[in-house]
Structures are given as structure tokens and as C-alpha cells.
Amino acid sequence: MTYAHGLVIGKFYPPHSGHRHLIDVAAAACARVSVVVAASSVESIPLPLRTAWLRETHEQPHVEIIPVVDDVEIDYESDEIWSAHVAAFRAGLAMRSGLGVPVPPVDAVFSSEAYGPELAERFSAVHVPVDPPRDRFPVSGTAIRDDPLGNWEFLAPPVRAYLARRVVVVGAESTGTTTLARALAAHYAERGGVWATTRWVPEYGRTFTEEKLAAARRAADDPSLWLDDLVWESADFTEIAEHHAALEDAAARSGSPLLVCDTDAFATAVWHERYLGTPAPEVEAVHERNPHHLWILTDPEGVPFEQDGWRDGESIRSWMSGRFEEELEKRGLPHITVTGSHEHRLTTAVAATDAMLGKGWSFNTPLTP
Structure with missing residues (x-):
């Protein structure tokens, strides 16, 4: 190794391929690398989340990700402000020493930024520039915040999962939810480009049953047992909700900016009410932890009921559809109801999804010079 202790500092708001390259270069040249995630309180992606993303994507045992809250204003011409920033960075490094982790002095600072040499000098270290013109990865945090779609290729899987817009198709049994979810995902995949990897997540509840x-x-x-013989418990619905959420995250990590879901934890909570007659707080907790952006309710009117041997029956469809509508309204969840032929439902769903995507992504403005 060329250096004993390398230092990388950044906002990682959000992390991207250029950051990964920077850290990997430092890791290849140093016996130890400290990566300081310097976040300000005004930024909208939580510091713990950015820290977790970097820890996931940099599993090298000698690379440590250190979160630091740095709310000092930015002025590269001010010695006083420079000193305050460096003090915050040193405090983050010193915290590791306080935990019994020996931290040798920093002898190299790796950076792609113009302020890199000054930062290195204040640590009495050498500066190692890493692709300052960003030829290898022409991207920045600012570029991603301004245009996530145009820079999707530079995002790591956990960042994609966080930013992906999730549309949920919900409805009573045999109302075309699966057909519409599959068709909606296929419609966007056919657009190509960044949308080519658009995926849909099948309903896990059916598999669980x-x-x-x-x-x-x-x-x-007894091979003659059938659905009416099953005894359902709240834990079953919690398992369904958690497993389905995990499938969603896995799909979002490798997919496009849009993920289509055939049901979700919200719908599972309604089905919990249907079978057990009580609220489902643990399922609701899964719903709260996994935000979605649009719900599409499939109306049963005009859709022939098909009994495939796994469904309650046609008599329950209208009641279930009404409960979904009531809960979507009560919770203030953004939703539409699709009716008519399959083609009309798909056209309506695409229009609503386009409108949702057209709102773009919102990030709080970070501290700037």
C-alpha cells in the first residue's frame, strides 16, 4: 500500500458511480480509508440512509464510512470557515478513537474537487486527484438531483430502490389487477432507454396461500384439504406484507425509475380485515416503511368473474372494491379507479402514471458556496 490512511470527504447526496470510483481508488492505494459523509441538516436524504448505502456498496474491510453532521456554511475563501469544517471532520475521525478504534494520522486525501489540495494541506497530507474532469464517470450529485432520469445509469442499486416511483395496482379478486400490472410495466419497458428495465412485482399473497x-x-x-380448511392468523398477513416488500425492493434495485406492484402492504391490511375482521397494526407498519406513489384501483364492473379455485367468490367483489376505495380516500393516498375495457384501463393507468412521473423528484437544496 502507498499510504497508511486515506481520507475521502463528500456529501454523497446521493452516492453515484463517480463516488464509488473515488473510494475504490483510495481503497486500492491505502491500508485504511476513512470516508466522511458530511451532510447538512437542510438536505432531504437522511444521513443514516446515505451512510448505509455507502456501507453496502463498499464492503472492503479497510474502508470505514463515518457520518458527520456539518452545518457550517461554505466559503472557500474564509480560513475561519475552513477551520470549522476540518474540525467537524476531525471530530468524526476522533470518535472512532473514542470507541477504541485506533485511527492513524491521515497521510493522503483523495478528491475529484477543486478544493482537494486545500483540504489535504489542512490535514498535512498529500492530495491525490482522482479524475478531476470526470471523464470516466460524467456525473455529479447536482446533476442527479437535477435529472435523476438522465443519470439513472450512474446510481447504485440501493439508491435506485430509494428513488424509483412505485405504482400499485389493487382491487378485489378477479378484477384484472394482475393483467393490468403486467401490461403497465410492459408498456413502459417498450419505451426503451431508461425505461427498458421496468419491472412488475407479482402478488406474493397468492404464492403464500x-x-x-x-x-x-x-x-x-390429507390431500383433500382446501382453502376453507385453512386457519389464518395475523402473523400470516405480516409475513405476506414483509415478503412482498422485500420482493419490491429487490426489483427496484435492478429496474427503471418506475416499479409496478400487484398489491402491497396497504392492500394486505384490507385483506386482513376481510379474513380476521380486525385491524392489522404490524401490516400497517410495513405499509408506513415502504412508501408508494400512486394506487390504481380496478373496478369489478364489466369484468367477468373467473373462479380459478382459489378465489372467495363473485359475491364478495363489490364489498372488497368498496373497502379499497374507502381506505384510499380516508388515508388520502393518491389514487385513481380504472373502468371499462382492458385497453381503456391501460390507457387511463398510463396517463395517471405519466402525470405522477411528470412531477419529478424533489431534493432540498444543499449548502453551497
């Missing part, structure tokens, strides 16, 4: 029935048949050694 099939597995639950198979397990019950094995336990009773």
Missing part, C-alpha cells in the same frame, strides 16, 4: 395449503395437507396427511 398455495404454500400454506400444501403445508396443511402434508401436516394432516
Whole structure:
């Protein structure tokens, strides 16, 4: 290794491929690398989240990600302000020493920024420039905040999952939710470009039910058991909601800026009410942790009921559809209801999704010079 202790400092608001390259270069040249995530309180992506993203994407054992709150204004001409920033960075490094982690002096500062040499001098270290013109990765945090779509290729999987806009198709049984979810994702994938990897997430509840029935048949050694023989518990619905949320995140990490979901934890909470007659606080907690941006409710009117052997029956469809509508309204969740033919439903869903995407992404303005 060329250096004992390398230092990388940035906002990582959000992290991108250029940041990854910068940290990897430092990791290849140093016995130890400290990456200081210097975030201000005005920024809208939480510091713990940025820290977690970097820890996930940099698993090298000698690379440590250190979160630091730095609300000092930025003025590269002020010695006093420079000193305040450096004091905050040193405090972050010193905290590791206080935890019993020996931290050797910084002997190299890696940076792609114009302020890199000054920062290195204040640490009595050498400056190692890493692609200052950004030829290898022509991207910046500012560029991503201004245009996430145009810079999607530079985002790491967890950042994509965070930024992806999620549309949920919900509805009573046999109202075309799966058909519409699949068609909506295919419509955007056919647009190509950044949308080519648009994915949809099938309903996990159906899979869970099939597995639950198979397990019950094995336990009773009775292949004649059917859905009415199953005993449902709140824990079942919680497992469905959590597993479905995990499938969503996995798909969003490798997909486009849009993810289409066939049901979600909100819908699972309504189904919990249907089967158990009570609220589902643990399922609601999953819903709160996993934000979505648009709900599309499939109206049963005009859709022939198809009994595939796994459904309650046609008599329950109108009641379930009404409960979804009531809950969407009560919670103030952005939603539309689609009616008519499949083609009309898809056209309506696309228009609503385009309108949602047209609102873009909002980031608080960071501290700037």
C-alpha cells in the first residue's frame, strides 16, 4: 500500500458511480480509508440512509464510512470557515478513537474537487486527484438531483430502490389487477432507454396461500384439504406484507425509475380485515416503511368473474372494491379507479402514471458556496 490512511470527504447526496470510483481508488492505494459523509441538516436524504448505502456498496474491510453532521456554511475563501469544517471532520475521525478504534494520522486525501489540495494541506497530507474532469464517470450529485432520469445509469442499486416511483395496482379478486400490472410495466419497458428495465412485482399473497395449503395437507396427511380448511392468523398477513416488500425492493434495485406492484402492504391490511375482521397494526407498519406513489384501483364492473379455485367468490367483489376505495380516500393516498375495457384501463393507468412521473423528484437544496 502507498499510504497508511486515506481520507475521502463528500456529501454523497446521493452516492453515484463517480463516488464509488473515488473510494475504490483510495481503497486500492491505502491500508485504511476513512470516508466522511458530511451532510447538512437542510438536505432531504437522511444521513443514516446515505451512510448505509455507502456501507453496502463498499464492503472492503479497510474502508470505514463515518457520518458527520456539518452545518457550517461554505466559503472557500474564509480560513475561519475552513477551520470549522476540518474540525467537524476531525471530530468524526476522533470518535472512532473514542470507541477504541485506533485511527492513524491521515497521510493522503483523495478528491475529484477543486478544493482537494486545500483540504489535504489542512490535514498535512498529500492530495491525490482522482479524475478531476470526470471523464470516466460524467456525473455529479447536482446533476442527479437535477435529472435523476438522465443519470439513472450512474446510481447504485440501493439508491435506485430509494428513488424509483412505485405504482400499485389493487382491487378485489378477479378484477384484472394482475393483467393490468403486467401490461403497465410492459408498456413502459417498450419505451426503451431508461425505461427498458421496468419491472412488475407479482402478488406474493397468492404464492403464500398455495404454500400454506400444501403445508396443511402434508401436516394432516390429507390431500383433500382446501382453502376453507385453512386457519389464518395475523402473523400470516405480516409475513405476506414483509415478503412482498422485500420482493419490491429487490426489483427496484435492478429496474427503471418506475416499479409496478400487484398489491402491497396497504392492500394486505384490507385483506386482513376481510379474513380476521380486525385491524392489522404490524401490516400497517410495513405499509408506513415502504412508501408508494400512486394506487390504481380496478373496478369489478364489466369484468367477468373467473373462479380459478382459489378465489372467495363473485359475491364478495363489490364489498372488497368498496373497502379499497374507502381506505384510499380516508388515508388520502393518491389514487385513481380504472373502468371499462382492458385497453381503456391501460390507457387511463398510463396517463395517471405519466402525470405522477411528470412531477419529478424533489431534493432540498444543499449548502453551497
